[in-house]
Amino acid sequence: MNSSPPRTTSKIPRAARAPKPVSLRWSGCSDIGRVRKNNEDSFLGLQFDAREIYRLGKFGEASIEKTDFTFAVCDGMGGALAGEYASRIAVEKITSLLPRAFQQSASGLNAGFSDVLAELFAQIHRALVYLGESYEECHGMQTTLSLCWFTPGWMYFGHIGDSRIYHLPKRKKEIKQLTHDDSHVGWLFRNGQINERQARTHPRRNILQRALGGANQFVDPQVGAVAYQRGDIFLACTDGLTDGLYDHDLAGVLRQKPTGTSITPARLLVDASLKNSGRYNTTALAISVV
Numbered sequence: 623m624n625s626s627p628p629r630t631t632s633k634i635p636r637a638a639r640a641p642k643p644v645s646l647r648w649s650g651c652s653d654i655g656r657v658r659k660n661n662e663d664s665f666l667g668l669q670f671d672a673r674e675i676y677r678l679g680k681f682g683e684a685s686i687e688k689t690d691f692t693f694a695v696c697d698g699m700g701g702a703l704a705g706e707y708a709s710r711i712a713v714e715k716i717t718s719l720l721p722r723a724f725q726q727s728a729s730g731l732n733a734g735f736s737d738v739l740a741e742l743f744a745q746i747h748r749a750l751v752y753l754g755e756s757y758e759e760c761h762g763m764q765t766t767l768s769l770c771w772f773t774p775g776w777m778y779f780g781h782i783g784d785s786r787i788y789h790l791p792k793r794k795k796e797i798k799q800l801t802h803d804d805s806h807v808g809w810l811f812r813n814g815q816i817n818e819r820q821a822r823t824h825p826r827r828n829i830l831q832r833a834l835g836g837a838n839q840f841v842d843p844q845v846g847a848v849a850y851q852r853g854d855i856f857l858a859c860t861d862g863l864t865d866g867l868y869d870h871d872l873a874g875v876l877r878q879k880p881t882g883t884s885i886t887p888a889r890l891l892v893d894a895s896l897k898n899s900g901r902y903n904t905t906a907l908a909i910s911v912v
Contacts, residue, residue: 643685643686643687643774644685644686644687644774644852644911644912645683645684645685645686645911645912646683646684646686646691646772646909646910646911646912647682647683647909647910647912648667648678648681648682648683648691648693648907648908648909648910649680649681649886649887649888649889649907649908650665650667650680650681650693650888650905650906650907650908651680651886651888651889651891651892651905651906652664652665652892652903652904652905652906653862653892653896653903653904653905654903655862655896655900655901655902655903655904656896656900656901657900657901657902658902658903660703660706661706661903662697662698662699662705662706662708662709662903663695663696663697663698663709663860663862663903663904663905664695664696664698664709664710664712664713664905665693665694665695665696665713665858665905665907666692666693666694666695666713666716666717667679667691667692667693667907668691668692668693668716668717668720668721669684669689669690669691670689670690670691670692670720670721671688671689671690675717675721677717678691680886680888681886681888683912686772686773686774687774690771690772690773691771691772691909692716692720692769692770692771692772693769693770693772693856693858693907693909694712694713694716694767694768694769694770694858694907695766695767695768695785695858695859695860695905695906695907696708696709696712696713696765696766696767696768696785696860697709697765697766697783697784697785697860697861697862697903697905698710698712698763698764698765699762699763699764699765699830699833699836700754700760700761700762700763700764700836703759704754704759704760704761704762704763705763705764705765707753707760707763708750708760708763708764708765708834708835709765711746711749711750711753711765712746712750712765712767712834715742715745715746715749716742716746716769719741719742719745720738720742720771735771735778735845735847736845739769739771739778739779739780739843739845740780740841740843740845742769742780743767743780743782743834743841743843744841746767746834746835747834747835747838747841750763750764750765750834750835750836751835751836753835754835754836762836762837763835763836764833764834764835764836764838765783765833765834765835766782766783766784766785766830766833766834766860767780767781767782767783767785767834767843768780768781768782768783768785768786768787768801768858768859769781769858770787770856770858770907770909772909775849775850776847776848776849776850777789777847777848777849777850777856778845778846778847779800779801779844779845779846779847779848780843780844780845781800781801781802781843781844781845782804782832782833782834782841782842782843782844783803783804783830783832783833783834784803784804784805784808784828784830784861785801785858785859785860785861786799786800786801786803786857786858786859786861786864787799787800787801787856787857787858788800788856788857788858788859788869788872789848789850789854789855789856790854790855790856790857790872790873790876790877791851791853791854792851792852792853792854793853795873796869796870796873797857797869797870797872797873797876799869800846800848801844802844804830804831804832804833805826805827805828805829805830805831806826806829806831807821807824807826807827807829808821810824818868818869822864822865822868828861850911851911852911852912853911853912854910854911855876855908855909855910855911856908856909856910857872857876857891857906857907857908857909858906858907858909859891859905859906859907860902860903860904860905861902862895862899862901862902862903862904862905863891863892863895863904863905863906864895865895865899865901865902865904866894866895866896866897866898866899866900866904867891867894867895867898871894872891875887875890875891875894876891876908878890886908887906887908887910888906888907888908891906891908892904892905892906
């Protein structure tokens with residue numbers, strides 16, 4: 623882990639976009655793990671512009687010159703199937719709401735990425751609270767959400783919960799955690815009171831202070847923006863992945879070159895984590911700038 627804050631900005635005009643076109647290469651993988659009976663994780667990849675939206679497959683590559691891309695992971699929580707429903711509802715809301723924000727921006731109604739992401743998180747929260755209050759089987763449903771929104775030259779992110787977004791720059795060996803874990807243990811780590819090993823074994827590491835839905839009264843997601851270049855790698859993952867891999871392990875696996883077309887970076891990450899742990903649902907989304 624790296625507790626230093628990422629280089630972020632609250633609003634980047636589209637005029638500041640990088641002039642040279644690049645492509646994104648992505649892969650996603652989710653596994654139920656060795657203990658759980660159902661998978662409450664969900665992940666999503668979208669490609670969209672002001673007119674069309676495409677739901678991406680589990681792996682692929684495409685130019686980012688004329689369209690935006692969104693990748694997100696969610697970790698649902700709640701009794702029975704409530705957690706599974708919560709994470710699915712979150713990704714479906716992203717599919718319908720974020721392209722609408724792109725359309726408004728293309729029309730000159732630029733509210734800024736932080737406002738767009740804050741409203742997106744608020745709407746998902748309201749939908750989950752409504753369902754939890756309306757249906758007994760959905761009572762207490764909540765989810766984490768870590769979202770990456772790629773435009774040429776910039777990656778905007780929004781986050782709540784203990785799923786994570788990482789950035790591995792092209793010329794650096796260390797991977798940087800961009801998001802903060804919304805837990806007391808995460809606060810202790812960020813303030814230097816415990817180290818990474820202690821944080822991973824702390825008895826209260828899975829108790830969240832913030833999430834979408836449930837009994838959470840206010841939604842205040844962490845938002846930011848990071849400039850990227852060719853060779854950079856981003857990772858969005860649920861806590862199941864980091865339960866089995868330290869940060870330096872994540873960087874090592876992401877730098878590996880897959881040996882076959884069916885062995886993607888996300889699959890390598892999930893398999894490595896399951897080998898060491900597998901106590902939780904495990905999800906990884908790896909995005910490379912190529």
